[in-house]
Amino acid sequence: MSKRLQDLLSSALFVCAILAGTVVAKYALYSGGSDPFERQRLEMVQNQIATSGYWGRDPVIDKKVLEAMRTVPRHKFVPTAIRSRAYNDSPLPIGHGQTISQPYIVAYMTEMLECDKDAVTLEIGTGSGYQAAVLSRIAKKVYTIEIVKALGEEAAERLKELKYKNVECRVGDGYYGWEEHGPFDAIVVTAATSHIPPPLLEQLKPGGRMAIPVGPPMHVQQLMLIVKQKDGSIIKRSVMAVRFVPFIGKAEGGKGPGQSAPTE
Ligand code: SAH
Secondary structure, eight states: OOHHHHHHHHHHHHHHHHHHHHHHHHHHHHHTTTOTTHHHHHHHIIIIISSOTTTTOOOOOOHHHHHHHHHSOGGGGSOGGGGGGTTSSSOEEEETTEEEOOHHHHHHHHHHTOOOTTOEEEEEOOTTSHHHHHHHTTSSEEEEEESSHHHHHHHHHHHHHTTOTTEEEEESOGGGOOGGGOSEEEEEEOSBBSSOOHHHHHTEEEEEEEEEEESOTTSOEEEEEEEEOTTSOEEEEEEEEEOOOBOOBGGGTTBOSOOOOOOO
């Protein structure tokens, strides 16, 4: 082979290597390297949560909450068959008539709690475990209770596999809270109650905050912010209209789990 041909070939190879490198780098940036859903997750935060978007909703601005939403792999908390919809702007079915809440609602409720890294928190309604995982990125500890045994056990297994070590799960009726670990800096209830369960109010620390949807099942409810003042008095504020699956158990006259449910 002539010297000139050799030079031409090595220049062509060099150009090819640069092009291939660019493509790989671009792909890694978009796909997050080993996580093919990273791009969708970043877009979810950008388009649905951190900006008012199409719906004119209040953007979530807390940096810690946005970072948690960027890192927790939501697709691992939904059934495999609907993974491709994990980052849609909607709740999704997780079995047993229950749903994983819409990403914006998870972020908004987490922001309402104003947790710091020392916060000990309680969630009622573990469901898939997603809200607990998000909260665990911000708080020191998350205790979470689920009334549907199969869901509670699956979520505990999932959270363990994904190494969310500061989340502790329990199966039971969350109406009574989790007294041994209280009082809590923050409580988040992810099913709609007809009233605020008094044990949860009792287990809230002075200065603590609770986010809870209150209203009739299967209808629009009010997402309430409850703040327990230092002197123990309670301030309640309605922050937005929401639709959550119903709270079951003691609060609703002892009805057992298994009712079908729509929305958040
Ligand atoms: N936070 C969940 C979404 C939960 S949907 C997530 O991130 O995926 C609401 C959940 O509350 C359902 O799983 C439902 O079974 C549960 N639930 C309803 N009533 C409850 C009660 N009394 N105690 C504990 N969990 C309850």
